[in-house]
Amino acid sequence: MSPELLQKKEKIRKRLEPRIKELKFSLSRIKKSPLSMVGLCIILFFAIIALLAPVIAPPKYPYDPYRIPRYGYSATPKPPSWEHPFGTTEGQYDIFYGVIWGTRTAFRIGFMVVGSIMVIGIILGSLSGYYGGIIDEVIMRIVDTFMSIPTLILAMALVTALGHSLDKVMIALIIVGWPSYARLIRGDILSVREETYIEAARATGVSDFGIIFKHILPNAIYPLLIMASLDIGAMVLTAAALSFLGLGAPIGYADWGQMISFARNWIIGPPGKPLAYWYTVTIPGIFILLFVLGWNLLGDAFRDILDPKLRRK
Amino acid sequence: MKMTNYIIRRLLLIIPVLIGVSIIIFIILSLFSPEQRAAVFVTDVKQLRNIQSVIKKHGLDAPIYVQYFRWIVEVLHGNLGWSKTAERPVLDAFFYFLPNTIELGLFSAPLIILIGIYLGEASAVYRDKPIDHLSRIFAIVGWSLPSFWLGLMLLMIFYGYFSGLLPPEALGVQASLVVKSGNFVRFTKINTIDALLNRRWWIFLDALRHLILPVITLTIIDCAMVMRIMRSSMLEAMGKGYIITARAKGADERTVIKKHARRNAMIPVVTVSGYLFAMLMSGVVITETIFDRKGLGWWWARAAIQLDIPAVLGAVLFNGILFVLTNLIVDLLYAYFDPRVRLG
Secondary structure, eight states: OOHHHHHHHHHHHHHHHHHHHHHHHHHHHHHHOHHHHHHHHHHHHHHHHHHTHHHHSOOSSTTOTTBOOBSOOOSSOBOOOSSSTTOBOGGGBBHHHHHHHHHHHHHHHHHHHHHHHHHHHHHHHHHHHHHOHHHHHHHHHHHHHHHTSOHHHHHHHHHHHHOSSHHHHHHHHHHHHHHHHHHHHHHHHHHHTTSHHHHHHHHTTOOHHHIIIIIIHHHHHHHHHHHHHHHHHHHHHHHHHHHHHTSSSOTTBOOHHHHHHHHGGGSSOSTTOTTTTHHHHHHHHHHHHHHHHHHHHHHHHHHHHHOTTTTTO | OHHHHHHHHHHHHHHHHHHHHHHHHHHHHTTSOHHHHGGGGOSSGGGGGGHHHHHHHTTTTSOHHHHHHHHHHHHHTTOOOEETTTTEEHHHHHHHHHHHHHHHHHHHHHHHHHHHHHHHHHHHHTTTSHHHHHHHHHHHHHHHSOHHHHHHHHHIIIIIITTTSSOSSSSOHHHHHHHHSTTSOOSSSOHHHHHHHTTOHHHHHHHHHHHHHHHHHHHHHHHHHHHHHHHHHHHHHHTSHHHHHHHHTTOOHHHIIIIIIIHHHHHHHHHTHHHHHHHHHHHHHHHHHHHTOOSHHHHHHHHHHTTOHHHHHHHHHHHHHHHHHHHHHHHHHHHHHOHHHHHO
16 A cells, blocks of 8 residues: 555544544443333334345235235225234235335335435525525525424325325425424534634635535534434324325325224224224334334434533533 | 513514415415316305306416415405315314314313423432333323324224223214204304303213313323423423522422422423424324314315315414414513513
C-alpha cells in the first residue's frame, strides 16, 4: 500500500474514531437494557420471518407471492388444521400464508414511509432552520397546517383522492408524516446555528451543504432515530387501520390489516359456540401488536439510551 | 392590556393555518375530475341528475385559482356539498351525526385524562417500583395496540361470549323505538342525557350499556399518551427547587405531591390537549366503525370507502377547525393563568 493511501486511511480512522466510540457505548447500553433487548428480539424475529417467507410459506403463485392462496370459495372460516396451521378466514384465504407474507408488507410500509419522510423532513427542516426568513416562515406554516389535521383523517382523505391501494396508502402516509421531522430538524439547527463551531466551520469556507450534513445533522441524529423507530410502529398501525377500513391493500393481498377486516363478520360464532372463529381475528392482530410493540420498545429504550442529556447518567 | 395584545396576536396566527387547511382540501379536491367534483357544490340530490349544468354553473372547468375562490365563497356560505352516504347536505349530516360522537367523547375524554394523569403521577412518584413498571408496560402496550383489533376482541368476548351483554350500535331496538317516538323529547339528541331529562332510566341504562366497550377501547388506546407526558413532567417537577423548599419547610409528602408537584406537572398535559383531541377523532373513526355507532367517524369511514368526496373533505375541514380552536382555548387559558407566557 502506498504511503499516501495509508495516510488517507489513518485520517479517515481518526475522523471516525469518536463516532465509533460513541456507537460502542450505545451498544453496551442497549445490551444492558432488558426492554430494548426484548424489542430488538421481536424485530429480529419478524426480520427472519420476512426473509424466510418463501421457505416458511412457499407461494402458490410464484409470479405474485403476495396473493394469498385460496382453498375453496366458501365464506365460513375453517379452524386450524395440519394443512392450514392458523386456519382459513372468510373466502378460504389461508391465514398462515397471509400473516407470514404480511410481515414483508409491514416492513415495506414501515421502511418506505419512514425512510421517505426522514429524507423530506431533513431537507425541508434544514432549509427552514438554516436559512430562516421567508423560507422558514412558509415551510413552518405548511407544517402547522399539516399537523392540525389528525393523521388518520388526512390519510383517509388522501387515499380517497389518490385511489385505494397499498402504494397510495404509503404516499398518503408520507404526505401526512414529514412535518414532525421537519420541525425536529429545524429546532436542532436553530439551537446550534449560532454556536462557535458552526461559525468556525463557516469561516474556514465549508459550504452550507457541508455544514448541515457534517456538523449539524450528526448531532441531531439520535432524536431523529428515536422518532423514526416509534414512527415505524405508528405508520404500520395507521396503514393497517386504513386497510381494515377497506382503503388499503386490494382484496386477497397479504396484509395484516386486511386479514382483520376479513374477520369482521366472524367475530361472533354460531349459537352455543360464541368464540368459534377466534383465530380469524386474534392471530393477525397479535402479529400487528407484536411488530408495533417491538419498534416502540426499541424507540422507548433509545430515548433513554441515546438522549445526550440522559445517556451519561 | 398585555392580555388583549396576546389575544389579538394569537387570533392572527389562526388565519394562515385555516387558509392552509383550505388549500390542502382544495388540492385534494382538484385531484378529482370535474364530474366528481360537482358533488361538492350541490345542495340537493336533484341537481346531481344534471351534472353538466352544475359544472357550468360553478365553472368547474375554469382556471384553478378562480375555482378556489369560488369554492371558498361556497364554504363561507355554509355550502359544503351533498353527501351521498348520509343522503343529505354535508352540514346537515354533520349536525345529524355529531351528538353520538359528542356522547362518546363526553364519556371517554374525562376517563383518558384522569386515568392518564393518575397513572403517570403514580409512576413518577414510585419510580422503578412495581407500579411504575406496570403502568409503563400498560402504556407501551396500549400505544402499540391496533385500536380496531382491540375493539373487535372486546366485542368477541363481551358480546359473543357473555351472550349479548355489551352490544354494538348506540341503542337497543326497543330503546331506539321509544327515542324516535313522539313522547320522548330530544333536548340535546345525546341519548344518555335525553334519557335522564325524560326520566326514562331504562333507556339511560341501555345507552350506557352500548357505550361501555367503545369508551374502554378509546381510553386504553389514548390514555398512554397522557400517562407518558404526565410521568416525565412529574419526574421533572419532583426534582425542582421548590419541592426541596417545601420538604425543608416540613410539608408532608402528600401535600408536596398534590399541591406543588402535580399542579406544575399538569401544565404540559394541558398544552397537548389539542393533539389529544386530534387523536380522539382518529380513534372515533375506528371505534364507531367497529361498534356500528352512527356518529361522525362512522360516517367519514363509509364516505371514504364510497368516494363521497364532500363528506371526506368536510371531515378534514372540521378537524382542522377543531384543532385550531382547542389550541386557541388552551393557549388563552394558559396565558391567563401563567403571566410569563403573555409577557414573553
